[in-house]
Amino acid sequence: MTNAKKRVVIVGAGFAGLSAAKAFKGVDVQVTLIDRRNYHLFQPLLYQVATAALSPAQIAQPIRGILRKYPNCSVNLADVTGVDKARRVVITSDGDVPYDYLVIATGSTHTYFGKDSWSRFAPGLKSIEDATSIRQRILSAFERAEASDNPAEQKSFMTFIVVGGGPTGVEMAGAISELARHTLKDDFRKIDPLQTRVILAEAGNRVLNGFPEKLSHRAEKDLRKLGVEIVTGHPVADCNEDGVTMNDTVIPAKTVIWAAGVKASPAAEWLQAEKDRAGRVIVNTDMSVPGHNDIFVLGDTASLQLPDGRFVPGLAQPAMQQGRYVAKLIAHRISDTSAPGPFIYKHYGMMATIGRGAAIVDFGKFTMDGFITWVMWGVIHLLPLIGFRNRFVVMCDWLWSYFTHERGVRLITVAQSQKD
């Protein structure tokens, strides 16, 4: 055993990075967690910020507060721009950070499949800023419809297209429809929010295609009950300020939300490592990067094929499992004790919520849907919210909005640059 404390640098305070940092508690290492945000974001509920149900602070917790009682862990707020493997340093906006072991868990971002110009008209949902900006667009669309005297314009302001039928797209479409049909229904004098069109556009032939077909159909039925129109089988051909073109038809819509493509953050470029089509680093069975047993990539940034041929899904559960696994592995390496075997993924199931009272879950062996599943979804998404306060306040907000259909966070705030 050597004398100087080993330096572990973790990049990214998402589910994977934060779990790793916490799992080093009591281990004789010096951990540095680097993130460009000062908070950990509970991304599964981000769509509720975008649809005015929750405030940002209810799903975001300051990293320093979470790690207050982890004295071997310090937090750097900085932008990582690269890795110098020869010098063993992480290159950041605040200078170089040397490492003995490097853990990268920088997540993913949305992609427009090469059509980057669409991002102006169809924002994606990955950050708090994305969420408040989408919230502003949705609420402003109703305001502008109310202010307009042109029926065609009113109609296009009251048409919302969500592109992408994965869990985020389904949740967004359901929540926008509820916002229009329940929360806002008595708020206007000229327009009737019940006339709002919410269109969920999926290029494949069914929504939630990661789930069994039966559950997809159940979800589609639930969505239709909420007033969502579902268009499957046609990719988006164009997207501009007037609307979306699909199947040679232009659908006029002033508000389009992008939930279609995800690509990994540029860790593969930093490491010059092999990556899959979505940009994820292809890792060994112990999450290390081939040829570099001191560098690990986790969560949405990693591509790990399981022995049964399937890939570890981009969910919070496997990310947290990987974080804890890698911390244990590094601790064993440092103390020269026998290291654990390969990472074993425990799949607990996969859920999606459609709206008030409707959710689906796939446990692999069996599936569930309906009201009880929705309550289960609520409990499972409430428990991991770090800190009693958030859990309690979010629960109050949910119960409140369940019984009243009210959404309390209907604020149109503007970015600094747009202020007068």
Add this chain to the structure above:
Amino acid sequence: MTNAKKRVVIVGAGFAGLSAAKAFKGVDVQVTLIDRRNYHLFQPLLYQVATAALSPAQIAQPIRGILRKYPNCSVNLADVTGVDKARRVVITSDGDVPYDYLVIATGSTHTYFGKDSWSRFAPGLKSIEDATSIRQRILSAFERAEASDNPAEQKSFMTFIVVGGGPTGVEMAGAISELARHTLKDDFRKIDPLQTRVILAEAGNRVLNGFPEKLSHRAEKDLRKLGVEIVTGHPVADCNEDGVTMNDTVIPAKTVIWAAGVKASPAAEWLQAEKDRAGRVIVNTDMSVPGHNDIFVLGDTASLQLPDGRFVPGLAQPAMQQGRYVAKLIAHRISDTSAPGPFIYKHYGMMATIGRGAAIVDFGKFTMDGFITWVMWGVIHLLPLIGFRNRFVVMCDWLWSYFTHERGVRLITVAQSQKD
């Protein structure tokens, strides 16, 4: 009596405008409330958003939601740019809005007494965006101190200067000191937040000079107990990115907050009406503009001298009283019944809070201070928060932070334009 419904246009959904709109309930008029925001802001608690104790949505309520059950009132989200008294229309970003009676209650903004270049370095606190931007500056200052290796730089990042010793300045200074000394005290590894300097700079010879001298001294004592340094008797001579110059001394400080000057919104220019030094329209005893008995100006935008020679203060209470008074006056005018006499201001007292457990109140006949006053301040500021949900959630947050010193909203979010 005429047949066509009279049109009342109210500009501004602050305390005065909203009270007026609500007081028209059941009256046979057509009310249009115009605001450039879609929410009513409970400004007395804005400093708590700026210091990470509350979320924006906890002190802001959608105007449409508040007026949902007021069918004679419609809401326009628009920017007012002028008034055409000859044509009797309000000129807005969305076109002209005709009125029979016009009520202007557009509030006030901060002023730098001609030194507008200071606004970049010393932001003021009037809007939600101001508050989240100040929150970002305060939290980022600690981050940058932690990231720095230069002791002088660290010190200037850990020095906060609040300019202006009125209620907002006192509240801000107390809250920043509490944030540093309690909430953040174990959050960093290199810097010690207990070394934070918070300086409250007041050009006059005591803080809270609208209150009796005894209470000012009590507030100064309470502030010092919280760790705030008070500098009185010297106006700010310069303000730039390095700090503030006062009394021929430069105090290096990276974070300066402006709570010194207030000026009325430009209603006097719209109306070409006589104004006082702070830009407020000088109104008749019935709140109407001299020479225009169909135009009324209320709240912070109006200057009304009372029979005893004093002026109606710029507080929520008189603004709401004026709103209700003017609605009643207009209703009487329309129905040709005898109008009420001049506006009579009922002064209930004036409060300020200094921090955890410390507040002062001036009832005119007697004064109070200390813990009980602080509890009273809490109750008085909680009750008017519109909607049960806000009241309950804010109460939970307050109790939670009272017992734990925790502030849950420590998020550094960035404006859209700064995003990468």
